[in-house]
Amino acid sequence: MELLSLALLLAIVLPIALAIFAFRGRSDAGSNLPPGSFGWPVLGETVEFLFGKPEKFVGDRMKKYSPDIFKTSILGEKTAVICGPNGHKFIFTNEQKLFTSFRPHPMQRLFRSYTKAAAPPPPPAAGQPLKADVTQVIRTPGFFKPEALMRYLPKMDSISQQLLQTHWQGKDQVLVHPLSKTVTLTLACRFFLGIDNPERIARLVDHFDAITLGMHSIMSSFPGTIFYKAEKAATAIRKELVTVIKEKKAAMATGAPMQDILSHMIVATDPTGKFMPEAEIADKMMGLLVAGYSTVATAITFFMKYVGQSPDIYGKVLSEQMAVSKAKKEGELLDWDDLAKMKYSWNVLSEVMRLVPPLQGTFREVLADFTYAGYTVPKGWKVYWTVSTTNMNPEYFPNPEKFDPSRYDDGPVPPPYTYVPFGGGPRLCPGKEYARLAVLSFVHNVVKKFRWEVVVPEEKVLGDMMPTPEKGLPIRLHSH
Template sequence: MPVIVFLTLFFLACLPLLVLRKKTRRPPHEKPLPPGSLGFPLVGQSFGLLRAMRSNTGEQWLRRRSNKYGPISKLSLFGRNTVFLAGPGAHKFVFTSDALALQQPKSATAIIGSRSLLEMIGEEHRRVRGALMQFLKPEVLRRYVGMIDHEVQRHLQMNWLGKTNINVHPLTKGLTFDLICSLVLGLERGKIREALVQDFAEMLSGVWAVPIDLPFTKFGKSLRARRRAAQLISGIVRQKKTLLEQRKCSPDQDLITCLLGLGGDGNSEPLTEEEIVDNTVLIMFAGHDTSSTLLTFIIRHLANDPTNYDLVLRENEDIAKAKAPSEALTWDDVNKMKHTWRLAMEVLRTIPPVFGNFRRALKDIEYEGYIIPKGWQVLWASSTTQMDENIFKSPENFDPSRFENPSCIPPYSFVAFGGGTRICPGNEFARIETLVMMHYVVTRFKWRLSCKDNGFARIPLPTPTDGLPIDLEPKN
């Protein structure tokens, strides 16, 4: 009897979901839904994907799905009906279609902000992206190589020199945050920067938390930290606006002064203070985690690849020998680090910081003979092309020479930085900070891994076990 009562109650609880699911079925005259199963209501395939991510077998999980259903299939993830798309054509569709909007967890939207680039589509997205690109384009960033060089050398002096054992991942996070504070905010070291560091760390912890805003929840604490950080950034924005009006600072001094200077010529609409704050927070999030992850896994790889280590070392030693003592790197120096960047690209191909992401269908969409209903999620994953043997020969092998001629790589196949109108606007900044950091690491230190477990898990970015501890030895 208790079993019958339980099953009856369970059926009644699930009935609204079953009715809702029935409503999503298409009329017989329309295109069919993609193949696949939505699984059990609410749960769907969520636990299977999360387990695979934690055990670093997410690529295999998706590959089995593609082998079973093809490059387009339906499933249910995190309580939402979802369509999974695979292949270069799918990536092109995802990155260029105005019928899709980024689907973020509610917690991420609340903490990053509703007026960030991630939340915008169409003309609004193009306007704000264009504003960010005014500062992040190569011809502007080349002027900041010296500042990045100074921050990197200071970081190594304080955190690496004189140490015999360090944990790489938390240290690279500290470096990338310092670079963002200097380049994006133009913020000197002091009480405001220290407060922002603390608030930012608390904000990060709530991005993927359950969105329950109570004083004792992780999300609630993260929201309060976000409000404090937004007040600090707003204060910086207003201060720089006053300095610009008084002509006491340059419009290209940092990202905020650049954004404040837009619209003054009457040819473009100026950004609001909310848009500047939200997109500053977005750049801080994006530039902090992804760049620190890339640096960590380059160091991890070079510890066990003597051939590529020697090539990277020789390339950077040649650059160092041509410099005067204490002379900073220049834009031309960075552009000579060709093998170093090819190696970084191969790390991004094999261990992309962003495994994939979700979009949301803004209307019913016909794709490859199937219908993607309005409101459904669309999932893309970088591994469907970057680890495809039909695109990259022997994809499991680590081979930086793949990137000697990028034009040979089919469009929308290497998507570590996204693609189309959704390509990461900060990819050039990431290239510069990665190359400057690796130049000084390989020319000043030797290292070996000291961790018992050399693995990593995705939570959701790839995170090495114990932060990647290494034994460190300075060079003479």
């Protein structure tokens, strides 16, 4: 259906596109642009990027054009892909100087309030507060600081225990991926929204899957396409979130404490003292939930895959987690000090994220012409940053295909800017510590309860922006 819709789209826009493409080619003539190709009219190289493997797309062009930088056209944007550790460093150290954040057009359509954020807002007048936005709201109260997460860690531990008991206890064979999504969405809804209703959360899982796929897809609203399904899902989630917002406002009016991000977003104001409209709050909360959902679920899923296929590594993780457990009283939940004792488990997760990055990359918008590696990138272009230019490079990670957590032991560490699963610089993912706690609390409980075998060792992985095991990663459970 997706390919049929794409063919229809081409038939409609191709005559206009050829004229646009010809003009675009003339406008770029004579400039010292990076090597590469803009691909097809309008579509550019989007199809190869989305329907192939992004890391193969990037790797092939690094070999063909330049290991440092190449040009392409993705999702309707002229784009420079800057590669390697030097490229990572260049992007991270020039945030808000040469680059600002950019969300591809499919994201802008799905999270509608973000369409107004294409250009940075003007600075506020003296004495005025900054305009309320999602980054300000989550950073100002310090939701992702260790002292805040410290209070939330026992609840993460408790939720992981409950969900494993409900969904896996007493079963011989289960699917990992569905539970990983349920765990992460339950944690995100509790932390971001303050809701703890299993039935309500379960209804949202399929909608979040659709949105995650639609964020990097061709914007076609024909029924049956990926983007069409994503738009329908976004509408359903937005409706549910507006209901949650009304309930939260009513609870706050009776004196309920503000212990979640939604509560603080409700009371945030712009420089004139106006509150955010409910629809805009819903958009921003949906963006936060998506960010805290798919990446953590991916890390949990592929931890179960790789550790399930490596009995020796499983044994070391189990030994470490049992030592944590034995040092605690009966029924006592995890605390901050326990995380420092999970060093090997985090090394294992670091290796999982190297092999299967939960986030392939992100886009930036170019604020001013700049030169990199001898080539000029014009203002208004987009830059694509991706982990795939270093993660599988044998120069930085010997035997890169091998699952080897010992890479992160006390010996030689990967060179700077070669391993950056959470980005870097001013735009380092603010939820990095939240993700670490969410995954480690699950790991702690799953290895204490079970050992497991992967039923389909060579199971195909679908997609790369949201890596998904084709059969849901079936495993055979053995209770301790």
